[in-house]
Amino acid sequence: xxxxxxxxxxxxxxxxxxxxxxxxxxxxxxxxxxxxxxxxxxxxxxxxxxxxxxxxxxxxxxxxxxxxxxxxxxxxxxxxxxxxxxxxxxxxxxxxxxxxxxxxxxxxxxxxxxxxxxxxxxxxxxxxxxxxxxxxxxxxxxxxxxxxxxxxxxxxxxxxxxxxxxxxxxxxxxxxxxxxxxxxxxxxxxxxxxxxxxxxxxxxxxxxxxxxxxxxxxxxxxxxxxxxxxxxxxxxxxxxxxxxxxxxxxxxxxxxxxxxxxxxxxxxxxxxxxxxxxxxxxxxxxxxxxxxxxxxxxxxxxxxxxxxxxxxxxxxxxxxxxxxxxxxxxxxxxxxxxxxxxxxxxxxxxxxxxxxxxxxxxxxxxxxxxxxxxxxxxxxxxxxxxxxxxxxxxxxxxxxxxxxxxxxxxxxxxxxxxxxxxxxxxxxxxxxxxxxxxxxxxxxxxxxxxxxxxxxxxxxxxxxxxxxxxxxxxxxxxxxxxxxxxxxxxxxxxxxxxxxxxxxxxxxxxxxxxxxxxxxxxxxxxxxxxxxxxxxxxxxxxxxxxxxxxxxxxxxxxxxxxxx
RNA sequence: GCGCUCGUAGCUCAACUGGAUAGAGUACUUGGCUUCGGACCAAGGGGUUGCAGGUUCAAAUCCUGCCGGGCGCACCA
Numbered sequence: 001x002x003x004x005x006x007x008x009x010x011x012x013x014x015x016x017x018x019x020x021x022x023x024x025x026x027x028x029x030x031x032x033x034x035x036x037x038x039x040x041x042x043x044x045x046x047x048x049x050x051x052x053x054x055x056x057x058x059x060x061x062x063x064x065x066x067x068x069x070x071x072x073x074x075x076x077x078x079x080x081x082x083x084x085x086x087x088x089x090x091x092x093x094x095x096x097x098x099x100x101x102x103x104x105x106x107x108x109x110x111x112x113x114x115x116x117x118x119x120x121x122x123x124x125x126x127x128x129x130x131x132x133x134x135x136x137x138x139x140x141x142x143x144x145x146x147x148x149x150x151x152x153x154x155x156x157x158x159x160x161x162x163x164x165x166x167x168x169x170x171x172x173x174x175x176x177x178x179x180x181x182x183x184x185x186x187x188x189x190x191x192x193x194x195x196x197x198x199x200x201x202x203x204x205x206x207x208x209x210x211x212x213x214x215x216x217x218x219x220x221x222x223x224x225x226x227x228x229x230x231x232x233x234x235x236x237x238x239x240x241x242x243x244x245x246x247x248x249x250x251x252x253x254x255x256x257x258x259x260x261x262x263x264x265x266x267x268x269x270x271x272x273x274x275x276x277x278x279x280x281x282x283x284x285x286x287x288x289x290x291x292x293x294x295x296x297x298x299x300x301x302x303x304x305x306x307x308x309x310x311x312x313x314x315x316x317x318x319x320x321x322x323x324x325x326x327x328x329x330x331x332x333x334x335x336x337x338x339x340x341x342x343x344x345x346x347x348x349x350x351x352x353x354x355x356x357x358x359x360x361x362x363x364x365x366x367x368x369x370x371x372x373x374x375x376x377x378x379x380x381x382x383x384x385x386x387x388x389x390x391x392x393x394x395x396x397x398x399x400x401x402x403x404x405x406x407x408x409x410x411x412x413x414x415x416x417x418x419x420x421x422x423x424x425x426x427x428x429x430x431x432x433x434x435x436x437x438x439x440x441x442x443x444x445x446x447x448x449x450x451x452x453x454x455x456x457x458x459x460x461x462x463x464x465x466x467x468x469x470x471x472x473x474x475x476x477x478x479x480x481x482x483x484x485x486x487x488x489x490x491x492x493x494x495x496x497x498x499x500x501x502x503x504x505x506x507x508x509x510x511x512x513x514x515x516x517x518x519x520x521x522x523x524x525x526x527x528x529x530x531x532x533x534x535x536x537x538x539x540x541x542x543x544x545x546x547x548x549x550x551x552x553x554x555x556x557x558x559x560x561x562x563x564x
Numbered sequence: 565g566c567g568c569u570c571g572u573a574g575c576u577c578a579a580c581u582g583g584a585u586a587g588a589g590u591a592c593u594u595g596g597c598u599u600c601g602g603a604c605c606a607a608g609g610g611g612u613u614g615c616a617g618g619u620u621c622a623a624a625u626c627c628u629g630c631c632g633g634g635c636g637c638a639c640c641a
Contacts, residue, residue, distance in 0.1 A: 025584060035583060077584065121641080161641065281639050295639040305641050334568070335636055392603070424577065427569075429634075436576075440603065442589040450603050458600050497580070509578070519604060528600045564603080
């Protein structure tokens with residue numbers, strides 16, 4: 001919050017209520033900048049002249065003198081050069097003191113926010129689309145916590161749709177699945193993909209599937225029993241994925257447990273006139289809100305997706321005392337969520353509800369869908385990325401034992417996948433090119449991990465005991481050190497912006513830039529061979545960089561590696 | 565047809581939501597290991613921000629109209 005304090009001091013000196021600061025395009029121009037356009041408009045003078053006048057008056061301000069080396073007007077901009085000594089001491093000390101808490105703030109005031117993500121379906125594959133969802137959702141969850149919100153991460157699993165009946169139909173007619181060695185939850189996904197293909201142009205199969213679905217909905221018979229067993233396989237499989245990814249949900253909701261309550265709500269809403277019968281089905285007519293029509297109950301009397309969602313929403317609000325509810329779901333369901341939120345609003349839920357959208361993940365050769373069989377599962381993606389990394393890691397460490405190599409590869413694989421999913425803003429389609437992603441050059445998780453590992457290597461060699469005793473941070477005078485200090489100072493702001501914009505890519509970009517600066521510094525300036533006084537200060541700076549990388553990665557759900 | 569969304573360097577993406585010379589990565593060309601880990605660093609070329617108008621001190625960003633891609637619009641989720 002060092003920069004925040006400095007900005008406040010400027011605002012006070014100028015006798016303003018608030019002001020929007022920016023950063024000059026080059027450090028030669030200054031460290032911090034105030035554009036004078038708005039202020040000039042209010043005072044009805046030329047912004048260039050205003051900047052000039054303000055620079056003169058601020059330069060004479062005694063209070064500011066100890067914080068700023070210089071204050072210059074450059075055209076309509078008022079540019080501030082922060083005192084290097086002040087910056088070095090304040091920043092490094094702050095990181096050292098706050099450690100894992102450096103960068104967090106309290107703007108959320110402990111508001112309770114529920115965030116729903118991952119949302120796999122039992123009896124279906126967990127694919128790269130889910131991976132984007134869970135990486136994004138978890139990063140937002142961490143960002144909310146870092147900004148002082150009390151977030152409640154949950155997942156909602158659909159275990160009761162027609163897809164379930166399709167999978168069961170195929171599983172029971174083809175013995176091959178029960179014989180395979182892979183986890184059963186994974187096999188159910190393969191079985192579903194096959195079933196979809198087999199059911200195309202297959203009216204007999206379709207009617208068998210309908211019969212199975214009826215049994216499950218009525219909760220009796222052999223297919224229902226098998227549903228209970230196989231559902232558990234999927235749930236266990238999802239749990240293993242969450243564990244692997246290091247993600248913990250406070251609760252997991254299931255459609256099968258929400259349907260009955262949903263039907264009761266539907267009944268109620270019909271009597272309130274919010275829902276009505278039309279063409280044999282039950283619908284919400286939202287034409288007057290420009291939201292079209294949402295079917296809720298089919299002509300044959302069975303429930304559609306919205307029924308469970310209504311029950312789920314009321315359970316969320318009633319049981320968890322929420323201030324806000326966030327759904328992380330594919331952009332293709334935007335209209336649906338507008339409709340759902342409108343119905344909930346009509347019922348009387350007036351707390352903010354947000355549909356956080358993201359676009360889908362495709363392959364270079366076309367659309368992803370389980371129907372066309374062009375789907376890449378989580379497992380497949382992970383294996384292919386890991387294979388590339390294993391090759392590379394083995395090459396570099398011929399003396400390492402398999403177990404050690406495997407541990408590094410596991411970390412880098414998950415880091416790479418999450419980072420790739422987060423570095424592109426959510427409204428862009430990700431074309432997942434495994435060859436490209438597996439190269440690990442440039443803007444990647446591996447680059448940052450590598451930078452971190454090298455910094456830590458220096459610290460290990462530099463001698464931990466050096467850091468005890470007197471430390472004079474004003475020795476950090478190099479221009480690259482200045483850039484690094486300023487970058488570290490900006491971290492808390494990035495954490496805030498990324499959360500406000502629901503955009504973790506702000507953070508991935510920042511961490512990459514910090515790693516770049518640190519690599520540049522590493523090549524230009526020798527730390528261990530410098531004079532003792534300076535060495536101490538530099539080691540302290542390096543520790544601070546490593547700490548920020550650790551904190552940022554942790555928000556992205558990635559663990560740093562001490563060696564790789 | 566209506567609605568939403570995207571279009572920026574060969575390719576993949578940024579640009580603090582209207583501000584300073586539109587920036588990174590990758591690919592390509594060139595240079596750097598007796599130096600703290602070369603999965604690294606440095607330098608170079610590469611742009612009419614899809615097109616045409618408009619708004620103003622200032623537009624990749626806002627408004628209008630086109631063009632092109634994607635998605636969604638009653639019983640899938």
